[in-house]
Amino acid sequence: MTPRNHTPNDLLRALLREARWTNHSFSLAVNRVAAEAGTALRYDRTSVSHWLSGTRPRPPVPAFAAEALSRRLCCSVSAADTGLGDLAAEEVAHLPEPGSGLAALHRLTESDLDPKRRAGLRDQPFRADWLVVPPRQDHPDGPRSLHDGIPEPGLGTALAAMTSVSRTADQALGGGHARLALVTYLSGDVLGRLRSAPTARVSGRLVSQVAALTYLIGFKSFDDLRQYLAQHYYRVALLLAGEVDDEECQAMTLRGMSAQACFLGHHRQAALLADAAVDHAGTSTSPGTHAVLLGQAAVAHAALLDRRAALARLTRAEKHLAKADDAPRSTASTDEADLGHLTGQALAFLRDHRQAEIALRASLRRRPEGERRSRLLTTHQLAELQLRRGNLEQACTTWQWFLDECTWVRSGRVRSALRSFATNLRPHRDNALVDRVLRRGEELAHHPATPPVER
Numbered sequence: 001m002t003p004r005n006h007t008p009n010d011l012l013r014a015l016l017r018e019a020r021w022t023n024h025s026f027s028l029a030v031n032r033v034a035a036e037a038g039t040a041l042r043y044d045r046t047s048v049s050h051w052l053s054g055t056r057p058r059p060p061v062p063a064f065a066a067e068a069l070s071r072r073l074c075c076s077v078s079a080a081d082t083g084l085g086d087l088a089a090e091e092v093a094h095l096p097e098p099g100s101g102l103a104a105l106h107r108l109t110e111s112d113l114d115p116k117r118r119a120g121l122r123d124q125p126f127r128a129d130w131l132v133v134p135p136r137q138d139h140p141d142g143p144r145s146l147h148d149g150i151p152e153p154g155l156g157t158a159l160a161a162m163t164s165v166s167r168t169a170d171q172a173l174g175g176g177h178a179r180l181a182l183v184t185y186l187s188g189d190v191l192g193r194l195r196s197a198p199t200a201r202v203s204g205r206l207v208s209q210v211a212a213l214t215y216l217i218g219f220k221s222f223d224d225l226r227q228y229l230a231q232h233y234y235r236v237a238l239l240l241a242g243e244v245d246d247e248e249c250q251a252m253t254l255r256g257m258s259a260q261a262c263f264l265g266h267h268r269q270a271a272l273l274a275d276a277a278v279d280h281a282g283t284s285t286s287p288g289t290h291a292v293l294l295g296q297a298a299v300a301h302a303a304l305l306d307r308r309a310a311l312a313r314l315t316r317a318e319k320h321l322a323k324a325d326d327a328p329r330s331t332a333s334t335d336e337a338d339l340g341h342l343t344g345q346a347l348a349f350l351r352d353h354r355q356a357e358i359a360l361r362a363s364l365r366r367r368p369e370g371e372r373r374s375r376l377l378t379t380h381q382l383a384e385l386q387l388r389r390g391n392l393e394q395a396c397t398t399w400q401w402f403l404d405e406c407t408w409v410r411s412g413r414v415r416s417a418l419r420s421f422a423t424n425l426r427p428h429r430d431n432a433l434v435d436r437v438l439r440r441g442e443e444l445a446h447h448p449a450t451p452p453v454e455r
Contacts, residue, residue: 007054011083012065016048019072023048029068030061036126036264037064038225038412056084060123067125076129101240102194102202105214108232109187113180124228131261131269133254133276134238155193159209167216171371175223176410182217186210204244211240211249215256222260223373225412230260247282248289254280255296262300263413271300271309278313287323288335294320295342302349310346317342337367341378348385357385373409376402380417384424392428396437399425403440418445 016026023045034041041061051057057065062085069077079085111117166182190210194202218233234257241249254277261270274297281290294317302310317339324332340363347356360382367375379402386395399421406414422441428434 009052009054009083011081013052015069015073015077015082016052019069021072023052026065026068029072030064033064033067033071033125034061036227037123038227039064039123051084059085060120060125063123064125067127071128101207101236101243102191102210104236104239105186105210106191106195108236109183109191112183112229113187118229121229121232122226126227126264127231128266128269130231130235131257131266131273133273134242155190156203156206156209159190159206159213163209163213163216166213168370170216170220170223171373172408174373174409174411174414175220176412179217179220179224182213182220186213186217207240207244208246208249211237211244211246211253214240215249215253218253219256222256222263223411223413225416227260227264231257234260247280248285251277251280251282251285251293252289253277255293258296258300262296262303267300267303271297271304271306274300287320288331291317291321291324291335292338292342295339295346298346299342299349302346305350307350310350314343314346333366333368334371337363337371337374337378339363340366341374341381344378344381344385348381353385353389357382357389360385372405373411373414376405376409376411376414377417380414380421383421387421387424392431393433396425396433399437399441403437403444407444 016023019026021029027043027045027048030043031041037060039060041064047057051065056062062079062082065082065084066077066079069082111121162182162185166178169177190213194206214233215237218230218237221227221230221233234253237253238250240246241253254273258270258273258277261267261273274293277293278290278297281293285293294313298310298313298317301313321335321339324335340359344356344360344363347353347359360378363378364375364382367378369375379398383395383398383402386398402417402421406418418441422438422445425434425438425441429438
């Protein structure tokens with residue numbers, strides 16, 4: 001904490017009164033917001049009493065407090081508004097609102113590549129007010145009139161190849177692998193060449209390719225639990241895709257936003273985003289992609305315990321997948337595995353644990369070997385489900401494969417799965433197999449084979 005200034009914080013007191021929060025309730029809300037950003041806090045009512053008497057917590061706690069109040073009051077509250085922070089500190093951590101897509105992406109990548117700005121972005125809270133579907137952009141002269149320049153075949157070919165290779169590497173090695181290298185490539189090799197050209201001289205096809213890579217960086221940020229940074233990349237990807245009416249990129253980005261919201265427990269917003277993703281998918285979207293979009297919508301509605309809506313979306317997803325007979329074998333296997341994984345998640349939310357386990361096992365059978373991160377996350381969910389059903393030794397056997405493979409992957413979600421399963425196993429430590437598995441997991445947690453993630 002910073003030294004007390006002996007001036008009571010009347011701004012915070014007024015906000016708490018408006019929110020109808022006790023000191024205890026406020027402290028719990030701040031802790032929850034911090035946890036979403038990967039920061040473990042243990043504040044209580046005494047801490048809030050100190051803040052009210054004039055003590056200021058160190059950053060990024062003022063931002064967490066502001067986000068907690070913003071959610072409660074359904075309006076924007078800044079750290080300065082709470083009396084716990086100041087505008088100068090906020091300017092370091094925040095980016096201006098997007099303008100044009102390429103200009104917004106340029107600002108974002110510059111901030112991400114600057115260590116001080118990146119640290120500020122990393123520590124900021126997940127913004128609940130950004131969990132909204134943007135209005136469709138109105139282009140009186142047609143969407144692609146904004147970007148109707150001459151295509152650059154060399155740059156477009158290179159960008160498509162880099163995105164494809166990076167997507168494969170992401171599945172195999174996780175979002176923490178080479179994320180900054182990809183941002184550097186986008187900033188230098190791509191935006192560096194486009195910066196000197198007028199916006200209208202950039203072809204719509206090239207903008208779509210830039211949007212796809214921007215979405216991938218957003219997903220990598222989410223996978224490595226950089227939630228606020230992921231939100232920025234998702235928002236810019238949506239802006240770029242909207243400028244050229246790229247329906248598939250818009251749909252996939254909305255689906256990514258839904259998955260992030262669901263992961264953090266914002267289930268109602270996740271359902272709205274997932275349904276919007278389905279609505280944005282155009283006729284050119286493949287049946288397999290349609291199936292995955294519907295699968296995510298099923299998960300989000302199942303998290304709300306809306307059984308009818310969830311099952312209806314799973315039924316539609318299976319019908320779309322049945323139409324994907326002409327898809328390449330590798331793509332079809334991934335789509336089938338993805339839908340099986342999502343089906344298992346949805347059924348687990350609906351407490352249909354037996355059918356959920358069947359779906360997760362089917363997903364693992366169909367999952368290509370190279371998609372290691374997805375295999376790990378599905379294996380984690382399967383082991384958790386087996387433990388919940390009381391099949392302790394079976395869960396440990398399943399978990400041993402996770403321990404064999406997890407050191408290959410740099411992923412915040414995988415690290416989180418390692419910690420959460422160990423927590424759930426500890427009450428059973430008197431079992432010899434459980435103790436052996438826990439010891440191995442603890443060794444991996446303390447001495448990972450992979451290098452630390454970027455800071």
